[in-house]
Amino acid sequence: MTSHVMPAAERKVRVNLGDRSYDILIGPGLIAAAGREIASRLKGRKMAVITDENVAPRYLEPLMASLEQSGIDAVSLVLPAGEKTKSFEHLIPVCEAILGARIERNDAVIALGGGVIGDLTGFAAGIVRRGSRFIQVPTSLLAQVDSSVGGKTGINSPHGKNLIGVFHQPDLVLADTGVLDTLSPREFRAGYAEVVKYGLIDKPAFFEWLERNWQAVFAGGPARIEAIAVSCQAKADVVAADERENGMRALLNLGHTFGHALEAATEYDSKRLVHGEGVAIGMVLAHAFSARMNLASPDDAKRVEAHLQAVGLPTRMGDIPGSLPPAERLMEAIAQDKKVKGGKLTFILTRGIGQSFVADDVPASEVLSFLEEKHPQ
Ligand SMILES: NC(=O)c1ccc[n+]([C@@H]2O[C@H](COP(=O)([O-])OP(=O)(O)OC[C@H]3O[C@@H](n4cnc5c(N)ncnc54)[C@H](O)[C@@H]3O)[C@@H](O)[C@H]2O)c1
Ligand SMILES: O=C(O)C(=O)C[C@@H](O)[C@H](O)[C@H](O)COP(=O)(O)O
Numbered sequence: 001m002t003s004h005v006m007p008a009a010e011r012k013v014r015v016n017l018g019d020r021s022y023d024i025l026i027g028p029g030l031i032a033a034a035g036r037e038i039a040s041r042l043k044g045r046k047m048a049v050i051t052d053e054n055v056a057p058r059y060l061e062p063l064m065a066s067l068e069q070s071g072i073d074a075v076s077l078v079l080p081a082g083e084k085t086k087s088f089e090h091l092i093p094v095c096e097a098i099l100g101a102r103i104e105r106n107d108a109v110i111a112l113g114g115g116v117i118g119d120l121t122g123f124a125a126g127i128v129r130r131g132s133r134f135i136q137v138p139t140s141l142l143a144q145v146d147s148s149v150g151g152k153t154g155i156n157s158p159h160g161k162n163l164i165g166v167f168h169q170p171d172l173v174l175a176d177t178g179v180l181d182t183l184s185p186r187e188f189r190a191g192y193a194e195v196v197k198y199g200l201i202d203k204p205a206f207f208e209w210l211e212r213n214w215q216a217v218f219a220g221g222p223a224r225i226e227a228i229a230v231s232c233q234a235k236a237d238v239v240a241a242d243e244r245e246n247g248m249r250a251l252l253n254l255g256h257t258f259g260h261a262l263e264a265a266t267e268y269d270s271k272r273l274v275h276g277e278g279v280a281i282g283m284v285l286a287h288a289f290s291a292r293m294n295l296a297s298p299d300d301a302k303r304v305e306a307h308l309q310a311v312g313l314p315t316r317m318g319d320i321p322g323s324l325p326p327a328e329r330l331m332e333a334i335a336q337d338k339k340v341k342g343g344k345l346t347f348i349l350t351r352g353i354g355q356s357f358v359a360d361d362v363p364a365s366e367v368l369s370f371l372e373e374k375h376p377q
């Protein structure tokens with residue numbers, strides 16, 4: 001008998017976390033192969049797939065068919081798309097869908113979508129039955145290079161981003177790169193900001209490679225897969241070294257203290273600002289602030305801004321449509337950041353391209369006057 005053997009993933013990255021280690025498979029065709037990859041790793045044969053209204057019409061049916069072919073019985077729930085879905089309002093139906101389908105601890109919850117669906121579904125998986133198995137099938141660039149890896153899950157609060165959540169690692173990540181062609185150019189650019197972030201943290205050669213090869217990454221093909229694999233490996237290395245952000249994992253927050261404050265200030269309105277755009281503006285601000293503190297050359301901030309502008313990302317607060325609250329209000333969101341210790345601000349600052357570091361006890365007065373200077377209104 002001839003069996004139809006589907007191609008293996010083009011690239012594989014392992015996240016080493018002892019008995020909670022898992023694979024990130026990267027390449028085209030992984031949604032079609034999902035049933036086989038999951039059935040070979042997990043005992044459970046019942047799953048709940050959570051997705052959103054943009055992803056469902058394109059990729060839900062192929063995923064469900066693949067699961068069925070491997071003897072996995074699955075139910076699905078489709079949620080509205082956008083950042084506002086990362087809320088208590090939508091957490092409740094996700095938890096109820098998982099329980100209603102009698103997903104047991106050895107079965108699994110599958111997130112099919114971008115970072116919003118991944119963070120929300122991962123949170124639900126982390127709390128239902130005090131922890132259920134969880135599989136990430138990231139469909140946005142941002143989710144493939146960042147949010148599907150590392151186990152940070154959660155929802156937003158009016159007080160700030162991701163303030164309610166748990167660490168809950170997935171059991172498997174299936175990054176089907178074939179789905180990225182249906183992502184809007186704006187969302188592709190937003191995900192690219194997190195790719196650039198890995199270069200700016202500690203990989204100057206990767207940043208240079210991106211400056212030279214970004215058009216090829218945007219066009220698709222081997223350069224795109226290479227950028228995704230390098231990003232996943234970078235994140236896997238950090239997560240393996242500091243899973244719960246007691247130290248160097250905070251580097252992955254480069255640009256996020258400013259970016260998260262801007263997301264909260266725009267009330268998580270995806271029409272005005274999406275996460276990756278906030279990170280792009282935040283990374284430029286982090287480099288400019290480092291220059292202002294005489295830690296880095298202003299030329300580095302200019303170089304970072306030039307690259308992000310070249311790909312079409314916003315780089316300044318003034319690029320956000322509509323008016324922003326005053327700098328004092330942005331400082332309130334910054335004061336709620338999870339890196340704050342004893343009321344003191346922690347920022348990821350830099351000594352140059354690829355030389356980021358965690359700075360504790362950054363003076364709030366300096367940050368406020370910097371934000372007042374950069375504020376567009
Ligand atoms: N947990 C983490 O470590 C981590 C890391 C980075 C970001 N995040 C979070 O991730 C979220 C942002 O993720 P995102 O940028 O993926 O946003 P998203 O989930 O809103 O997805 C972006 C948009 O693209 C659509 N989409 C997704 N895949 C598609 C596809 N293949 N074809 C067509 N449309 C598609 C979605 O429906 C949505 O409208 C933020 O909430 C951010 O805080 C979490
Ligand atoms: O995985 C991490 O650690 C990150 O910081 C990755 C970030 O890109 C991501 O946006 C994360 O959700 C931010 O974490 P938070 O703890 O500041 O909410």
Ligand SMILES: [Zn+2]
Pocket residue numbers: 146194256275279
């Ligand atoms: Zn991020």
